[in-house]
Structure formats: C-alpha cells, structure tokens
Amino acid sequence: MTRRVAVLGATGLVGQRFVSLLAKHPWFEIALLAGSERGCGRKYGEVVKWVLEEPMPSALGDMVIEKLEPERISKEQVDIVFSALPPEVAVDVEVELAKKGIVVVSNASPMRMEPDTPLLNPEVNADHVEVLELQRRIRNWNGGIVKVPNCTTSILTLSLKPLVDEFGVRRVIVSSMQAISGAGLTGLPAVIIADNLVPFIEGEEEKVQSESIKILGEVSEKGVALNKEIKVSASCHRVNVLEGHTLSVFVELRRSASVSELVEAMKEFKSNKIKNLKLPTAPLNPIIVRNESDRPQPRLDRFEGKGMSVVVGRIRRDEEVGLVKYIVLGHNTIRGAAGNGVLIAELLVAKGLA
Numbered sequence: 001m002t003r004r005v006a007v008l009g010a011t012g013l014v015g016q017r018f019v020s021l022l023a024k025h026p027w028f029e030i031a032l033l034a035g036s037e038r039g040c041g042r043k044y045g046e047v048v049k050w051v052l053e054e055p056m057p058s059a060l061g062d063m064v065i066e067k068l069e070p071e072r073i074s075k076e077q078v079d080i081v082f083s084a085l086p087p088e089v090a091v092d093v094e095v096e097l098a099k100k101g102i103v104v105v106s107n108a109s110p111m112r113m114e115p116d117t118p119l120l121n122p123e124v125n126a127d128h129v130e131v132l133e134l135q136r137r138i139r140n141w142n143g144g145i146v147k148v149p150n151c152t153t154s155i156l157t158l159s160l161k162p163l164v165d166e167f168g169v170r171r172v173i174v175s176s177m178q179a180i181s182g183a184g185l186t187g188l189p190a191v192i193i194a195d196n197l198v199p200f201i202e203g204e205e206e207k208v209q210s211e212s213i214k215i216l217g218e219v220s221e222k223g224v225a226l227n228k229e230i231k232v233s234a235s236c237h238r239v240n241v242l243e244g245h246t247l248s249v250f251v252e253l254r255r256s257a258s259v260s261e262l263v264e265a266m267k268e269f270k271s272n273k274i275k276n277l278k279l280p281t282a283p284l285n286p287i288i289v290r291n292e293s294d295r296p297q298p299r300l301d302r303f304e305g306k307g308m309s310v311v312v313g314r315i316r317r318d319e320e321v322g323l324v325k326y327i328v329l330g331h332n333t334i335r336g337a338a339g340n341g342v343l344i345a346e347l348l349v350a351k352g353l354a
C-alpha cells in the first residue's frame with residue numbers, strides 16, 4: 001500500500017502543511033522535496049522558515065531539496081506528486097509530470113475548470129474522480145492531474161452539500177473573511193494587514209463562483225458538467241487572522257426547512273461518497289455544528305477534526321427575505337489546501353488510480 005510521494009514547493013505555507021501531514025502518514029512516504037533556486041541542493045531544515053504550530057518533522061531536516069525540473073523526477077522514484085507551487089510555475093511542470101505517468105495532486109489554480117480534470121472535495125464529489133480516465137484518454141497521459149479546489153470554495157461547498165442534498169439550493173450569497181496565510185508565506189506585508197481589513201483578493205470571487213458549481217456538478221460523457229441550477233455570488237476579504245477562513249453564507253433553498261431540520265442535516269452529514277473507504281485523513285464529522293451564538297471563531301475552532309472539519313454556527317432563517325443563513329469556518333491550509341490534497345490522494349489510492 002505504501003506510495004512514494006514528492007512535495008513541490010515544500011518550503012511554502014501549503015508545502016509545510018504537506019510535509020507535516022505526510023511525515024506521519026500511514027500510506028505515504030516522502031521520497032523527494034523540490035523548491036525554487038533559493039533552496040535547491042541545500043538541506044530542507046536549513047532552508048525552510050518553519051511556521052507551523054508543531055515542530056518540523058526531524059527525519060526530513062537533512063533531506064536535500066531538489067531543483068524543480070520534471071526531468072529529475074521519475075515514475076521509478078515517486079508515485080504521487082503533491083504540488084504547492086505558485087500557479088505560473090505549476091502550469092508546465094505539472095503537465096510534464098502527468099505525461100511521464102505520474103499522478104499530480106495540485107493546489108495551483110490552472111486547469112481547475114477543465115471538464116476532464118477532477119476538482120475534488122471528496123466528501124462532496126468523490127465520484128468526479130472517474131473523469132481522470134477521460135483525461136488520460138483525451139490527453140494521452142499515463143499519469144494525470146487532479147486539482148484541489150480554492151480554499152474558500154472547499155469550505156463553502158462542504159457546508160452546502162447537505163443543504164443541496166436535503167432541500168435543494170437555488171442561490172448562494174457568500175461573504176468571506178480570509179486569513180493572512182491564504183496569501184502565502186511572503187504574500188501580505190504586516191504593514192498592510194495589521195490593524196486592518198483588505199476588501200479585495202484578486203481572482204478569489206471568480207474562483208468561488210465558478211469552482212463551486214463545478215464541484216456541485218455531475219459527471220457526464222464530456223467530463224464534469226457545471227451545476228447551472230445553483231447561482232453563487234461571492235465577496236471576498238482579507239482579515240487580520242493567521243489561519244482559518246470564516247464565511248457568512250446566505251442560501252435560498254428550493255424546499256423550505258426549519259432551523260432544526262437545517263441543523264440536523266448538517267450534523268448528520270457523513271458523506272456516502274467516501275464513508276466506506278476508511279481514508280486516514282477523512283474526519284469523523286466533516287461538519288461540526290456549534291450552538292453558541294458567538295461560534296465558530298478561527299482561534300478556537302480551526303483545528304476541529306485535525307483541521308479537516310468545517311465548523312458551522314448561527315444557523316438561522318430570515319423570514320422576511322426568504323433566506324437561511326449561517327457562518328462556516330475552515331482551516332485554509334488544511335481543509336482548504338494540503339489536508340484536502342492528502343485526502344484526495346488517499347481516494348486515488350483506494351480507487352486504484354494512483
């Protein structure tokens with residue numbers, strides 16, 4: 001069962017999460033770390049500016065960082081590559097690796113909206129993994145590229161899934177309060193975000209709107225068909241929080257539901273899609289519902305389910321406007337990035353695709 005894996009962009013924020021999750025993983029073994037010119041040829045422990053709450057895995061401190069060149073990465077060396085690269089760097093490298101027969105699980109945005117490319121949030125749409133076969137056929141690859149959704153989108157769609165299944169959803173309006181870590185290790189200078197809020201994140205609203213209806217879509221002969229029955233409108237904002245994206249969500253349902261029915265649907269959601277697969281990173285409860293009027297809060301709730309659960313609170317109905325509304329919080333570099341990436345890789349292994 002053991003698979004040898006590589007992490008590209010291993011020194012970044014998402015890369016560090018991958019390293020931390022994979023170092024103690026029962027199925028995966030880190031065989032290669034790759035990064036930018038800055039670190040290549042040097043020891044990981046000497047190059048990385050480790051910022052996670054738990055110590056850097058000591059066994060990896062001496063691993064030498066490889067130069068990011070697809071020709072240096074072979075199928076004999078690694079079975080699965082986790083990519084935590086910036087989009088412009090990822091785009092060609094990932095395709096080259098897929099051509100070489102390697103399966104790439106990527107956090108970078110290019111290709112997320114391609115119909116033949118699985119965009120997976122496993123509890124929501126694990127069945128979309130089957131389009132990987134179509135991708136291999138169309139593109140003549142032996143490997144493949146599977147995408148991890150945008151962080152806000154992963155958190156949103158997980159919370160929406162029970163509502164879509166139980167009551168039907170017509171419209172979603174979401175306003176996000178996104179953590180600083182979402183912008184990467186060097187992304188947002190303190191002088192900009194300290195004591196502040198930035199009401200714009202480039203490209204984010206478009207990603208939430210388009211990726212959500214792909215994740216909630218269905219597999220067709222031509223790949224994943226978007227769910228055009230659901231309209232999503234997003235407004236995205238950066239706030240002075242280290243980790244954990246909080247979303248204020250307003251939903252128009254197709255069938256009316258009481259608050260207790262909504263709470264029940266969220267609490268009981270276990271995901272038929274993966275529950276029998278016993279994936280090590282799948283949280284017992286993907287959605288945790290809090291009853292207190294002042295929860296969820298990022299500092300208190302972001303590590304629920306080891307960062308893989310989303311936490312929902314303040315579920316209520318607005319009778320006047322005809323919407324239900326709630327707050328959902330999720331850990332952006334775990335549920336929204338590396339944790340979801342590891343869960344996807346487990347799904348691929350369980351399905352015999354990697």
Ligand SMILES: NC(=O)c1ccc[n+]([C@@H]2O[C@H](COP(=O)([O-])OP(=O)(O)OC[C@H]3O[C@@H](n4cnc5c(N)ncnc54)[C@H](OP(=O)(O)O)[C@@H]3O)[C@@H](O)[C@H]2O)c1
Nearest residue numbers: 009011012013014035036084085107108151182184185337
């Ligand atoms: N942060 C989040 O919450 C989040 C959530 C979802 C998706 N994502 C996506 O995940 C990816 C990584 O995000 P991040 O937040 O971890 O960014 P980050 O902290 O800036 O890390 C980027 C990583 O890529 C490496 N890199 C940069 N340029 C390179 C090059 N030319 N060649 C090789 N390696 C290069 C960096 O190496 P050096 O350290 O040597 O510069 C670093 O390891 C991005 O595509 C991002 O959009 C991030």
